[in-house]
Amino acid sequence: MSTEHKQPLSVATLAAIGVVYGDIGTSPLYTLRECFSGNYGFDVRPDQVFGFLSLIFWLLILIVSLKYLIYVMRADHAGEGGIMTLMSLAGRNTPARTATLIMVLGLIGSGFFYGDVVITPAISVISAIEGLVIVAPSYSGYIVPASIAVITLLFMIQKHGTSRVGKFFAPVMLAWFLTLALLGVRSIMIYPAVLQAINPAWALHFFVEYKKLSFFALGAVVLAITGVEALYADMGHFGKRPIQLAWFVVVLPSLVLNYFGQGALLLQDPSSIINPFFLLAPGWALIPLLILSALATIIASQAVISGVFSLTRQAVRLGYLPPMRIIHTSAEESGQIYVPTINWMLYVAVVLVIAFAKHSSNLAAAYGIAVTGTMLLTSLLVTWVAVNTWRWNRVLVGLILAALLVIDVPMFASNALKLFSGGWLPLLLGLVMFTVMTTWNTERFSLARKLHSHGNSLEAMIASLEKNPPVRVQGTAVFMSHITNVIPFALLHNLKHNKMLHERVILLTVRTEHAPYVHNVRRVVIEQLSPTFWRVVARYGWLEAPNMLEIFHRCGLEGLPCQIMETSFFMSHEALILTKRSWLRFLRGKLFITLSRNALRVADEYEIPPNRVIELGTQVEI
Template sequence: MSQSHDKQSLSALTLAALGVVFGDIGTSPLYAMKEAFAQTHYPLPVIADNVLGILSLMVWSLLIIVTFKYVMIVLRADNHGEGGVVALMARVVERAKDRPRKRTFAIWAGLFGASLFYGDGVITPAISVLSAVEGLEVATPAFTPFVLPITVGILIGLFCMQSKGTAKVGAFFGPIVCVWFGALALVGISNIVAHPQVLAALSPHYALSFLATHQTVGFLAMGAVFLTVTGGEALYADMGHFGKKPIRLAWVGLVLPALLLNYFGQGALLIADPEAARNPFYLSVPEWGLYPMVGLATAATVIASQALITGAFSVTRELIQLGYCPRMNIRHTSGSQMGQIYMPFVNWTLLILVILVVLGFKSSSALAAAYGIAVTLTMLVTTILAFSVARRDWHWHNLLALAVFGPLLVIELVFLAANATKIADGGWFPLVFGGIIFLLLTTWRSGREQLSLRMATDSVPLVPFVQSLQHETVLRADHTAVFLNPRPEQVPNALLHNLKHNRVVHDKMIFLTVSFLPVPRVEMSQRVLVERICHNAHRVKVFFGFMETPDIPAALEWAEEQGLEVDAASVSWFISRETLLPTPGEGMPVWRERIFELMFRNATPATRFFQLPPGRVVELGSQIAI
């Protein structure tokens, strides 16, 4: 029975993974082959040798980048079960405490990769939904004026539904995507049967021959070939939701075969009818099935967009918990699944940017020029960080690590160079947008460090100060006060201001410090650490992982196991609230200090972020020059 239960659980997880993990890469057939022969930037005649060469490049890109790199190698580089460039960065940083240069490099590389993820996040919903709706133009040109309005309407509806959560509709995602991949395979097979010689592209000889014969054009075509693997990073990023085995089973058992069959089917159609290059995906579908395929493709692209939006929420939360992003409002949309969250600011910002991208680029072909370069850079960051994990954690010999990751790095650099030729035609957008996000993340990190140093210069040691209060004649309130204290060795400003202005101390004082560890989740038994300072004062440290949403009152209940009884609902919570004053001098340039001050001022209040009872919070402020 146990084995039967495990099989059922694995089947359910594999089906669910289909609905979340593979939506992006599964919609690439809509536009990848079309862009390879679009002839927008290079002349590539639609003849059999060229079709076989492009097909062979696509096949081996899927096998090397996705199957070998991600499915076989990188999925092993998890951080306590979590994946993605931020989780990988946290793992490398955690292991590099004794190597400051490596730690700094890992932080900057991880933030760079996360920033580019947002650039990809803006383009993916736009190009996916737009390419699906463009199928209506294939049916009849009369739909052409309505493609953009329909696309914008679908995207608005998608983003408006985010506040409801994905718990109810998530169960439908897996079956729909399963039908989508089945349709891809059937359409591919129907075209392959007519021209089975297209299967010769399985040989890498055609890829190498194509690149040798068409050196410049072949190099440029690599930018279109890369579109087939753009969703590969999602396999790693969503590992924490489903685990390695379901993702591997879904990829090998259904997704990869379906993609290969469909690409081969499009290639067979192009060999038979070169004019089909204008939209080989929809023209490979029988006429009677065109409208159902448009509907199915639209559903698949909406699901792909949903997965990326959810990923943006998760990445942002991870960055907040690790201290690289200001606090933002986080809402849980499911009582049973902690990973299902909604972040209003991220959601509406993405919607505005996605609509602007759709209206600005107007077609999937134009968007394809902007798509790819950000993903390539993110993949490069993942390869570099995974190399570090292989050397330090897996204890691989240098030669083995270089033999595995060296060729991957070379291939991805070729893809990067090919995509770099598209910068002037739209590739600049994800780079500029990612660069802005990178500036904001690094500004926040540097600003926090500068603020901590400035406050440390005016600090008072906590333990001797609290012990001295035992001998002072001061009014004492028969009550419990909890002081949120980000610097556990120092007296919180809220206590100093309370003494200065109210001339009172509480009969029982708790100095609480929240720490976010570079692990996804913390065991409840390790959540709280209590240290007694004197008979009426305690220092409490509360720990959370970067995938958790902090609930301080709930966590404080665990202090009772260590001898500290606290009724979290009845205490007074004291919070220090600083007002920053940017000033010329040491530290960051004034313009960056102003950005940091703006981010600091608009961050979600600690009361809401830590889920404190708002009616029992006292905020005492001060001004600090930075």
């Protein structure tokens, strides 16, 4: 089964422009200005302008066009993309040690992406609002409050869903890219010699001439391709073809024209480096451009936010994050979702970053490590997929990997030098998310093993209950368990305390497959264990939401009719008690207990009516 994108190609392409390319589309606001900010020791001289423009142009071609849109986006799983998808694909049919390494790399990349999501809205919105200083310098004190107001609006509208947001933003973003192109063409026509920077010889000359400084400068140039990971993560929202079409027809030409237009302006007037983007526009157009920029930066943030919603859902279903409420906002596109918990946690983090940074240049130093780190890990994982899944020639894949690493490694190393000047922020955020994901996964596995370590045999227990039955009452009882072939904890406690059993007992396990979707014919497997006991295994992909009504419907089709309002669902609720541990394991245990207390309850996760749920509590030492 695959994700079906029912929209016409033209509509989906326009919507992709409105959501997917917001981040990379607003990079002209600050990229070239940051290159000459003084942090890297460059002056606005012709050879340096040509060098930076050539580097930006070829990064757009090599990284975005060739690496991601043509190579990496081949690694889709039923139409879905993102670092978690890549981790799942790379982990197929691999030895245990290799699978563990792939999991760690995937989770590190996911952590980097979460760090990137916090920085992107902050730097994009502040950069746009800073245009106020060009219009009215006396308004500089309003930059931070205005930025926070824009961010608040952005996060408030997330609940309406990617589809509605995309339909609203698409025309605005199309106008933005057309404006970028027009501003660039206007400047290039005045100084057409700037187009010679397309020649890669200027980039090579830049490295040969400035050597050490050129290496440091990569930390600024990378700002031109921020958001590239988001377009891969957002693939499930719109499909591969619309995203590729939007890039090559609209986004890439507009970006190139604007960057070269800024370069032409700098070659004519080096003093315009204070804000080359806004100074491209004639005086009468500054206020409309400021308004359009503010709207465009809202869209820039939308690209990474919708991407992190997709990543979160994948992590929850794969068991790396605790269950949380995930709201589907479209009846047509399964990839369009809203995650309230993540939305408001991001909002608080972004507001704090804006309040403390105060200026986009302060955030530019923090940008880059998370982006280039994720790019490097993506190169390694997609190489493994190419060899292990696609069965490409190893020599060919080795050459492709070498070419990717020649770009990725220097860019990551250059940005790593920003560690103490702000780069620690996305790394810290990434480390927090990596710790949360690994803690939830390992501690949850340990808890499940402890709960089922009583040593009783399920087959023997069922045989004993059939031979010497306790008091049987009418109706159906469902006992849920994460593992098949073991006695559900709730069943043991029901027999121990209530000393009764329903006339029909279903042992239900909901299993997440290593695939985004499971076909309906494989959804439910039923096995009768005895005259009154049945085992039901419901299979879902990690992009699907389990639903008890659907499971019961499938059971009825397979010959086990069930009515949800005539069934009692027995759940075990564990009160976790932390035993003596080393200090590190103690902290992980505390984190796991906190996550467990705030996780979505099983009944809510599977949409079981509350009046049909019976919870049996017990204390468990971990």
